[in-house]
Amino acid sequence: MQLKPIQEQVVAVVGASSGIGRETALRFAQQGAKVVIAGRSEAKLASVAEEIRRFGGEVTVALADVTEFEQVKAIAQTTVTTYGRLDTWVHLPATAVIALFEETTPEEFQRVIDVSLMGQVYGAMAALPYLKQEGRGALIHVSSMEGRRSLPLQSAYAAAKHGVEGFLESLRVELMHQNIPISVTGIQPAVINTPFWNNARTRIGVKPAGIPPYYDPRLVADAILYTAEHPTRDFIVGDAGRILDGLQRLSPGLVDRLLLWFGFPLQRSQQPKAEDDPNNLYEPIPTQTRVDGDYTDAVIPSVSDWLAKQPLVQLGAIAGLVTVAVLAAQPWNSKE
Template identity: 40%
Template sequence: MTMGRIRLRPLRAQVMVITGATSGIGLATAMRAADAGARLVLAARNREPLERIAEVLRNKGHEARAVVCDVGNEDQVRHLEATAVDTFGRVDTWVNNAGISAYGTLADIPLAEQRRIFETDFWGVVHGSLAAARVMRRQEGGVIVNVGSVLSDRAIPLQVPYAAAKHAVKGFTDGLRMELLREGAPISVTLIKPTSIDTPYKDHAAAHLTREPTNPPPVYDADLVADAILHAATHRTRVLSVGGGARLMTLTRHLFPGLSDLVGAKVFGDLQVTDVPRGGGGRHQGLFRPVGRGRVHNTSEAYVRRFSTYLFWQKHKTSIFVGLLAAAGLAWLANRECERRERERHRSRWHLPRRRRKHRRRRLW
């Protein structure tokens, strides 16, 4: 079936649904989208910070609606879908961002927690994507953005259930994109793959460790992921990775799978824990109840990268390629001109008009 033309609206004309909007990547995306003029439907489990964030945005003159929603519950996602359409009439971009995790070995993480991770991280993406597709089929199309992870390509110790869920997100996103292409639906589907990001992610995760968890370096700013999401909302693209480490891990896994497993086993476990003993008191239990106070960044990161060269390349690779071709063309023309001038100079040097001399023939007899 012929693919319908995908018409992507500018952000100032978009209605955007964002799940997991009360912290980290979701909150950073909401703030940037609101500043760009988008009308927002914000979803999360935690009512108090969710409504406070929506109120802050409205006080700044933005349009924002808060909807309490557990994305692992299909009925609640259908309610989110209906609320978005009833409030604004359509949905242009739907961002499936909500996610949870647990630190520990497979033997230590209870199966109930592993199932809960899949309910949110995988089934939440499925519920949101299907809801978005229903709405977008009835209108002129739209954009579905699913937030995966660098761990969509490479599993690591101590976060195996999370990595498995993100692998499933990648497979589902690729399959959804192909099905929509097959039926000709004008819907763009993008997978975002962040590496370690400066968010409260580890503070919200369950942790079955004796030491405090941490993000493996290098750590990137959450605003970079928000930038990637908003780029996907206005530019048709398959995948955007945030952080060069994402590409390096993927390449290593494909080119040297055995070495990649060995490095992962020896290195990535230690990179995820600090030397600080983990305290008790029921901390890090965001799997079964909402936690967090509505903040974008983690307060304990020592150094955070504010720029991703690899993301910049992905966003502007066409312009960069055209620019390089143009530069190569100009260099070729300049070289041709230099050669032409050099030839002219040599020609004028060896063909100057000479004073004619009369030579007498020497008589040989």
């Protein structure tokens, strides 16, 4: 399966007004792609479009709430009407309620599912007909490491992200069965320093925090742009995410005990926040247009992200390990 170079692509970025989505839209435009940016806030999208046009990029704005299928369909239709085709669909929107499960209302749980899972489903439903029409392309869905391992205080968000992972696995095999060359990628970021923690509704009495370490949102944008050109099944962002994935595969019970120890205190900041303070569960926060969140001092680099983009290096490492294992198994010390 071969994908077009980014400079030749038409890309729809859903959830482009802040955080990872904003950085991703800017990066696609900087590298020459024609970009459609979508979100709920006209003013916030206008600020992204203005920044793109300032450096000479091509951009179109599509206003949409991802919980409304017809509005998501309109994003894809606008893309094809404006630029003649769709090559890559990037879907990011998510929301969260940070609270004990028993303190989360049914309406809040449903809303998180509607935005963070059903929005992703609607995105794929809207984009697929046009990707099939083009004969190739990429569906890139930003999930979370919580699709691999749930955290306490985030039951609705974790349920949605597990749903995204299951949905993508099924869709991917169906497209393979039909011999349709569309790349389906799940991006699983670890804890990223975006305004997500400012936007979440909270019932823990303080502004939520991620379990450190934090990673730069630009690493996620890097992964998205990489997978837009290189068909990739999954891409975990952040060394800590890969360690967590390994631990979960090795011993889920061990991870339970670790999260019991630090999963609660480390999700609490020192900044008071009430549950009715501004959050994006039902409405966007108009002033929240930043890429970075409030935890920049806790951001660290990630070595394994570079390695994940070097398949030849990975093959060499695997070959080296196999060679060592084979040599170790030889009876060099045999006296026979």
